[in-house]
Structure formats: structure tokens, C-alpha cells
Amino acid sequence: MRQISDRRDLPIGVFDSGVGGISVLREAMAVLPGERFLFYGDTANAPYGEKPADLIRNLTLRATGELIARGVKALLVACNTATAAGISELRSRYDIPVLGMEPALKPAMANQPGYVVVMATPATLHLDKFCTLLSRFHDADRVFPLPCPGLARLIETGGPGSAVVADALRSFLSSISVVPRAIVLGCTHYSFIAQDIAALMPGTAIYDGNRGTALHLRHTLERGGLLCERPALSPRAAFLSSDGSANTQALWERFTLMDSPTIPKADPGDFSWGCFSV
Numbered sequence: 001m002r003q004i005s006d007r008r009d010l011p012i013g014v015f016d017s018g019v020g021g022i023s024v025l026r027e028a029m030a031v032l033p034g035e036r037f038l039f040y041g042d043t044a045n046a047p048y049g050e051k052p053a054d055l056i057r058n059l060t061l062r063a064t065g066e067l068i069a070r071g072v073k074a075l076l077v078a079c080n081t082a083t084a085a086g087i088s089e090l091r092s093r094y095d096i097p098v099l100g101m102e103p104a105l106k107p108a109m110a111n112q113p114g115y116v117v118v119m120a121t122p123a124t125l126h127l128d129k130f131c132t133l134l135s136r137f138h139d140a141d142r143v144f145p146l147p148c149p150g151l152a153r154l155i156e157t158g159g160p161g162s163a164v165v166a167d168a169l170r171s172f173l174s175s176i177s178v179v180p181r182a183i184v185l186g187c188t189h190y191s192f193i194a195q196d197i198a199a200l201m202p203g204t205a206i207y208d209g210n211r212g213t214a215l216h217l218r219h220t221l222e223r224g225g226l227l228c229e230r231p232a233l234s235p236r237a238a239f240l241s242s243d244g245s246a247n248t249q250a251l252w253e254r255f256t257l258m259d260s261p262t263i264p265k266a267d268p269g270d271f272s273w274g275c276f277s278v
């Protein structure tokens with residue numbers, strides 16, 4: 001018989017600097033219908049992508065510490081930047097499963113024979129983790145890293161489909177000197193603008209790592225005997241932010257319920273609003 005204190009009943013902690021993590025949260029909720037989630041966005045310190053590595057690591061440790069302190073059975077770092085800067089330290093600190101994000105280069109390289117562009121924050125592309133990822137491919141010379149400073153912020157302020165996002169994308173994409181077969185979205189914020197990118201790059205395949213990461217989380221929970229399989233009672237997800245403002249709450253409601261052809265639909269009843277600050 002299951003006890004109330006069963007670790008399986010604890011929520012899964014999901015962390016990002018801001019709304020990007022919501023694209024991963026929605027995927028994880030679709031793949032794990034029996035699970036509850038606690039989402040933390042470090043809105044007071046976002047964006048992370050143009051900050052120095054040490055600062056990103058410290059912010060990541062502090063933010064994820066807030067989730068750990070509330071009791072989570074697994075931690076999903078739904079941010080490529082924070083993963084690149086801090087995942088090793090998180091794994092050595094905590095004895096629960098800790099999963100991170102990395103650009104989905106593997107499926108793009110396996111399925112697309114031409115040039116592959118990786119759009120990500122400057123920090124993600126400059127940290128060692130990305131070099132290590134590249135070193136796994138004998139044909140890494142067909143990978144073009146494309147740092148997109150400021151894009152995550154514009155996605156939050158302007159939103160998908162906005163003129164500011166389209167202008168910024170035009171300017172970033174015009175610096176690519178090759179015709180890519182694929183674009184890998186190496187920042188979880190960018191999943192929300194996959195359509196905007198597709199509109200500017202018709203015929204180019206677009207990849208993100210959200211689905212793969214959600215499935216990996218499912219396997220990890222299964223293997224560890226931590227998976228909840230009965231459908232969870234609503235609300236299934238609650239929110240914490242480091243600024244706790246009404247603006248943040250409104251922004252998160254918008255991104256949580258926003259229609260997108262590439263991100264699973266969310267049911268408004270699945271979320272507990274009134275995100276509180278920490």
C-alpha cells in the first residue's frame with residue numbers, strides 16, 4: 001500500500017530564468033499525466049544568457065535550492081544556459097534525478113545531411129558543454145553556432161508573432177553565410193517562436209529538445225521507481241518566481257495557455273495561479 005509520505009507523490013521541480021521553461025513544462029505535463037510540477041522562474045535575474053558563467057552558476061544553485069527546499073522528487077533544469085553553467089554541480093549536490101537541456105543536435109545531424117544552425121544564448125554557445133557536444137560529431141564542421149543576444153527578452157516582451165521578434169530574427173539569420181538544412185533551438189524560450197523562424201526560413205527543419213527531454217524524464221522516473229501513473233488531480237502545476245509581480249503572473253498565464261503548433265496544449269484547470277515570490 002502507498003503511504004502519504006511516498007516519494008512518488010512529491011512534485012517535479014522545473015526551473016528556468018523565465019517563460020522558456022514553460023514550453024518544457026507543457027511537454028512534460030503531456031508526457032507525464034500522473035505527475036505534479038512546481039515551476040520556478042528566476043524572473044528577478046533574467047535573462048541569464050548574456051551573464052558570466054560564474055554568475056549563472058550561482059543564480060542556478062540559488063534558484064534550484066528553492067525548489068529542493070520545498071521537496072521535489074526530481075529536478076528538471078528547463079534552461080540550456082543554466083544547464084551549461086551548473087548541471088555538474090547540481091548533480092553532485094543533490095541525490096535526486098537532475099535533468100538538464102542541451103541543443104538537440106543529435107537528431108538534426110542524423111536526419112539532415114546539410115548545414116545545421118544552432119540558435120542559443122551567447123553563454124550556452126561559449127561554455128565548454130557545447131564544445132563537448134560538438135566533439136561527439138565527426139562532421140561538426142557543418143554546425144553553425146548562432147548566438148542570439150537579447151532574443152529571450154524580446155520573446156517575453158514582444159511575444160511570438162510580434163514585429164520586434166521578426167526584426168531581431170531577420171537580423172540574426174541574415175548573418176548565416178550558408179543555406180541551412182536544419183535549425184536547432186538551443187534555448188527553451190525559442191520554442192515559442194518556432195513558427196516565426198519557420199516563416200523566415202521556409203523548408204528548413206526545426207528541432208528543439210523538449211520532447212526528448214520529457215521522455216528522458218519519464219524513463220528516469222520509471223527506472224528510479226518514482227513514476228506516478230494514475231492521472232493526477234488538478235491543479236497539477238504551481239508557480240514560484242523570484243520577483244512575484246503581477247506582471248510575471250500575467251506573462252506566465254499567457255505563455256502557459258498560448259496556442260502553438262509545436263508545444264502541447266495545456267488545460268487552464270491544470271494550473272494553480274497566484275504565483276508567490278521567494
Ligand code: DGL
Pocket residue numbers: 016017018020021046047048049050078079080081082121124152186187188189
Ligand atoms: N531559456 C533559457 C535557455 O534555454 C534562458 C534564456 C535566458 O535567460 O537568457 O537558455
